[in-house]
Amino acid sequence: MDAARVGAKVMVKTRAFELLRKNGVPCGVSAMRMGEPLQIEAPLIIGADGVESKVGRWAGIDTALKPKDIHCCAQFLVQDSTIDDEYCEFFFGNKMAPGGYIWAFPKGDKLANVGIGVQGSKSGSGVPVRLLKEFMKSHFPNGKVVEMVVGGDPSSGVIESATADGIMLVGDAAHQTDPITGGGILNAMKAGIIAGEVAVKAISNGNLSKAGLKEYEDRWRADMGKHIARSFEYKEFFVKLTDNDLNQLIGSLKNEDISKMDLRGMLRVLFKLNPKLLWELRHLVV
Ligand SMILES: Cc1cc2nc3c(=O)[nH]c(=O)nc-3n(C[C@H](O)[C@H](O)[C@H](O)COP(=O)(O)OP(=O)(O)OC[C@H]3O[C@@H](n4cnc5c(N)ncnc54)[C@H](O)[C@@H]3O)c2cc1C
Secondary structure (H helix, E strand, C coil): CHHHHCCCCCCCCEEEEEEEEECCEEEEEEEEECCEEEEEECCCEEECCCCCCHHHHHCCCCCCCCHHHEEEEEEEEEECCCCCCCCCEEECCCCCCCCCEEEEEEEECCEEEEEEEEEHHHCCCCHHHHHHHHHHHHHCCCCEEEEEEEEEEECCCCCCCCEECCEEECHHHHCCCCCCCCCCHHHHHHHHHHHHHHHHHHHHHCCCCCHHHHHHHHHHHHHHHHHHHHHHHHHHHHCCCCHHHHHHHHHCCCCCCHHHCCHHHHHHHHHHHCCCCCHHHHHHHC
């Protein structure tokens, strides 16, 4: 909305299907708008086209994800009088959500996003929706599902390159999601701001090559790269834990006040309480 307010041209129902090139350098996209083909010229293209970005692939960037590095998600918007509007809830278990977790994030007025992420290598056709329905039966038996979304979420760690000549990738397209939580909205917005600022400079100084866009790579990596890399290591470790391990970890927090802990703080406390189980992670915690 803000972009539209300050003069950006917004085109809905418009799907890009290939890059336009001049002398081999991207200079826009070919697109379809409600059945009508059109060409959109642009000196610089910011690919914010989500998981396994096609814009990136067209530009020669490897945006593919291994099954173990993508989470298959389903989410219901649920109305239920039993929803606790004050707390986010998380549910873990290798049968309940293999290699992932189930969440219930309240939105107020007894509405919550209730969703599941299942590690791609442990998922299959229809699995996330089936598991989420089973969860609904046991936890919100009277809950009314008023909306549903499904989608993939990168959990791969840092992408090798998020730029090419005339191209910057942001958000899920650039695998900027946090691999341990699956949260990607904040990072996508931060990367979008950085990409916008770098785009202004690159266009005004006329250097739209990959080298000219290096500031974007440097800034997003400095801002979130380390955090994503660390979360990836956590993810690689936690997806191997048994239900007994998970019960031990959660049980160890019973005398801790977790209401004020962020994820990193909680991991630090978990390490202190379970050094043997979490020994492999010591280099990340200290
Ligand atoms: C079920 C589910 C729940 C989630 N919950 C949370 C949460 O609670 N908090 C959080 O932080 N993150 C959450 N995430 C992750 C979050 O949604 C993503 O990280 C975030 O949306 C990434 O934003 P993005 O703009 O990069 O990509 P997207 O939101 O995927 O947007 C990409 C857009 O590009 C469009 N597009 C794709 N290809 C083309 C094309 N060829 N031409 C034109 N347009 C194209 C798509 O239609 C889409 O609108 C969730 C993900 C899922 C699947």
